[in-house]
Amino acid sequence: MNFKHTPANIVIFGGGGDLSWRKLVPAFYNLFINGYLPDQFTIFSIDFQNLTEAAYKKHILQGINLFSRSGKAKAADWKNFSKHLRFIQGDFTSDALYLQLIQTLDSNDKAFNTRATRLFYYSVAPRFIETISTNISKHNIANNRKQDRIIVEKPFGTDLASAQQLNKLLRSHFYEDQIYRIDHYLGKEVVQNILAFRFANYIFEPLWSNKFIDQIQISVAESVSVGTRGGYYDKSGALRDMVQNHLLQLLSLVTMDCPKNYDAEEIRKAKVKVLKKVRRFNAISVAQNVVKAQYVAGEIDGKPQAAYRDEPDVAKNSQTETYVALKLFIDNNRWKGVPFYLRTGKCMAKKSSEIIIQFKDGPHKIFKDDIEPNRLVISIQPEREISLLFEGKIPGLEMKLRPLEMDFTYQGSFEEETPEAYETLLLDALEGDATLFIRGDQVETAWSIVMPILDEWAKGKNSMKKYKAGSWGPKAAEGLFTQSAYKWLSLPENKKPTVIIKSTK
Numbered sequence: 001m002n003f004k005h006t007p008a009n010i011v012i013f014g015g016g017g018d019l020s021w022r023k024l025v026p027a028f029y030n031l032f033i034n035g036y037l038p039d040q041f042t043i044f045s046i047d048f049q050n051l052t053e054a055a056y057k058k059h060i061l062q063g064i065n066l067f068s069r070s071g072k073a074k075a076a077d078w079k080n081f082s083k084h085l086r087f088i089q090g091d092f093t094s095d096a097l098y099l100q101l102i103q104t105l106d107s108n109d110k111a112f113n114t115r116a117t118r119l120f121y122y123s124v125a126p127r128f129i130e131t132i133s134t135n136i137s138k139h140n141i142a143n144n145r146k147q148d149r150i151i152v153e154k155p156f157g158t159d160l161a162s163a164q165q166l167n168k169l170l171r172s173h174f175y176e177d178q179i180y181r182i183d184h185y186l187g188k189e190v191v192q193n194i195l196a197f198r199f200a201n202y203i204f205e206p207l208w209s210n211k212f213i214d215q216i217q218i219s220v221a222e223s224v225s226v227g228t229r230g231g232y233y234d235k236s237g238a239l240r241d242m243v244q245n246h247l248l249q250l251l252s253l254v255t256m257d258c259p260k261n262y263d264a265e266e267i268r269k270a271k272v273k274v275l276k277k278v279r280r281f282n283a284i285s286v287a288q289n290v291v292k293a294q295y296v297a298g299e300i301d302g303k304p305q306a307a308y309r310d311e312p313d314v315a316k317n318s319q320t321e322t323y324v325a326l327k328l329f330i331d332n333n334r335w336k337g338v339p340f341y342l343r344t345g346k347c348m349a350k351k352s353s354e355i356i357i358q359f360k361d362g363p364h365k366i367f368k369d370d371i372e373p374n375r376l377v378i379s380i381q382p383e384r385e386i387s388l389l390f391e392g393k394i395p396g397l398e399m400k401l402r403p404l405e406m407d408f409t410y411q412g413s414f415e416e417e418t419p420e421a422y423e424t425l426l427l428d429a430l431e432g433d434a435t436l437f438i439r440g441d442q443v444e445t446a447w448s449i450v451m452p453i454l455d456e457w458a459k460g461k462n463s464m465k466k467y468k469a470g471s472w473g474p475k476a477a478e479g480l481f482t483q484s485a486y487k488w489l490s491l492p493e494n495k496k497p498t499v500i501i502k503s504t505k
């Protein structure tokens with residue numbers, strides 16, 4: 001299908017909000033200036049706020065200028081793009097809005113001379129999902145299964161039961177293949193590259209199991225605080241906000257079996273299959289293998305940072321974790337016995353998301369010194385690179401070794417600009433490609449992994465550790481490693497092996 005020529009009506013519920021301002025419309029703008037949007041399309045932003053269309057457009061232009069990767073909009077580009085923007089003031093709960101929407105979309109279809117693709121983006125608080133879905137369905141606005149899609153933002157439920165309920169609700173109004181649950185990590189360029197790296201290069205596949213892999217670490221460290229999102233975050237916490245979705249998605253991409261083919265259903269099937277094999281936590285493993293912590297006042301990049309409990313809209317006695325580290329296992333033939341270490345936190349020393357695959361030592365050593373294990377480091381952000389660490393001989397007359405790196409960097413290898421995750425995802429949704437979206441069973445499986453942890457925590461027995469803002473997290477997280485040779489490899493001091501020159505004689 002040549003999507004470029006399929007006209008589209010894009011409806012953003014909550015289009016006057018922050019996500020639309022910072023991410024969605026700037027992403028559509030970049031797709032537009034790079035020629036990826038159809039010639040005929042309209043973006044309707046629906047919001048409760050009473051804005052004139054001119055005020056809305058002014059606000060959107062400011063958002064593009066501030067957040068678009070292409071920088072300040074060129075006057076001509078903005079003029080052409082802004083012709084496609086409409087603002088509709090409306091109450092999500094009122095019939096009148098949907099009657100107006102039917103008319104508007106129908107008259108656009110007439111102008112386009114075809115029934116356009118319809119994309120409904122739910123950029124709204126979860127409490128509005130039910131009323132919007134019910135109304136879209138009641139008024140038959142998304143009645144074309146092939147052409148009409150619903151994009152649902154996170155949080156997708158707050159626990160397994162609410163996620164199941166939400167799936168049930170959405171499926172009562174739409175077909176599963178119309179529901180696009182978004183996880184923006186899947187749109188990140190390096191994350192998309194994991195499948196290519198693993199399954200387009202057969203050399204890695206034979207190594208990709210407990211036979212050769214010693215441990216895998218997935219670290220998503222953020223240096224930002226909860227900022228103005230305290231109200232939402234304090235009810236969520238790091239486990240719900242980051243682990244249930246982003247980190248478990250990364251885990252599934254790294255550990256899934258090769259799908260039958262490059263097809264949305266096959267890929268998602270393989271991801272769910274491995275997630276189902278994650279060993280479920282119980283009271284003992286939560287106590288031993290999960291660490292939760294909250295940041296206290298500190299300094300990040302030389303600037304003072306208040307404690308979590310002093311952030312706006314956060315309870316003074318909050319028991320919400322801003323950091324979580326855990327060790328888990330996958331009980332299948334490929335991964336039996338390999339520990340997976342996952343961690344994420346706010347207000348950490350540096351923004352850094354990476355996956356580190358550490359290989360086992362060889363059984364037979366001909367060199368006298370300890371050899372640093374081979375590691376494959378997939379850096380997702382801010383650096384985008386894949387490196388392989390290995391030992392090599394130092395030039396010279398003696399046989400001396402030191403750790404070296406084979407590096408692939410996006411900067412060094414590609415001239416192409418990297419699109420923002422939302423650009424990729426929005427274009428895929430327009431095209432009807434659900435590969436990078438989360439299927440209903442996947443979201444429920446991910447919840448079923450974190451539920452026992454949430455249930456144990458709710459009993460109040462697991463202690464909340466503290467870490468200083470600007471640090472690498474609580475000391476207790478080191479306690480997850482039972483063997484002395486294990487440590488967080490993503491800490492700057494541990495990531496690259498210390499260059500010790502080793503005499504081999």
Ligand code: BG6
Binds near residue numbers: 154222241242
């Ligand atoms: C969001 C979380 O899903 O991801 C935020 O709600 C978090 O708390 C963000 O900051 C991180 O995304 P990124 O792309 O900046 O790594």
